[in-house]
Amino acid sequence: MIQLHAHDDQAVINNVKIFNNTITDMPRFPAMRIIIDNSHADWMSGWEIKNNIVYNCGYLTLEPAISFEDQVSPRYTCPPDFLDYNNINGGPEGNSMIRCAGTNYLQAHGQSAAPLFVSYNEFSQDNDLRLLAEDSAAKDNGVSLAAYFTSDKDGTSRPQGSGWDMGAYELIKDVTPPSPPIGLTVY
Numbered sequence: 001m002i003q004l005h006a007h008d009d010q011a012v013i014n015n016v017k018i019f020n021n022t023i024t025d026m027p028r029f030p031a032m033r034i035i036i037d038n039s040h041a042d043w044m045s046g047w048e049i050k051n052n053i054v055y056n057c058g059y060l061t062l063e064p065a066i067s068f069e070d071q072v073s074p075r076y077t078c079p080p081d082f083l084d085y086n087n088i089n090g091g092p093e094g095n096s097m098i099r100c101a102g103t104n105y106l107q108a109h110g111q112s113a114a115p116l117f118v119s120y121n122e123f124s125q126d127n128d129l130r131l132l133a134e135d136s137a138a139k140d141n142g143v144s145l146a147a148y149f150t151s152d153k154d155g156t157s158r159p160q161g162s163g164w165d166m167g168a169y170e171l172i173k174d175v176t177p178p179s180p181p182i183g184l185t186v187y
């Protein structure tokens with residue numbers, strides 16, 4: 001879980017960037033939880049949360065996948081473009097919602113289908129969370145963050161294919177041509 005908590009009048013949390021993470025298997029808790037209970041109105045200046053995959057986090061209808069909580073009162077609305085291009089799917093037990101001070105928040109360019117990983121079993125330590133070529137949720141659906149970085153967790157340069165992938169790994173296209181047929185008899 002990524003949790004940030006601003007809890008006194010000196011605490012302002014600005015310019016937080018959460019980019020291209022893959023977060024899985026935290027059912028019953030949000031993958032990201034941001035809490036404010038101070039008096040600053042400008043606490044979210046410069047925030048960007050983009051290109052992340054959040055899968056099987058949150059809890060059914062009860063706990064969102066990403067939660068922004070204002071414990072004083074709902075004094076703000078989430079800015080319209082700071083949280084976008086994320087692939088959020090509830091998976092077996094989780095939730096796909098983003099909640100901002102009690103209101104559900106919809107991304108302009110979000111993806112809600114389940115990402116297809118190379119291997120995945122719930123709670124397994126052996127999962128390979130790279131994308132399968134058949135994936136259509138996260139592959140090529142991200143936004144360019146080249147102003148900040150241009151490679152993935154493995155060092156592969158981004159983008160590959162037609163666009164940035166969501167999540168920690170950029171799918172490397174298989175460009176090897178098929179082998180010629182052998183043993184072929186022409187009649």
Ligand SMILES: [Ca+2]
Nearest residue numbers: 160161163165
């Ligand atoms: Ca790509």
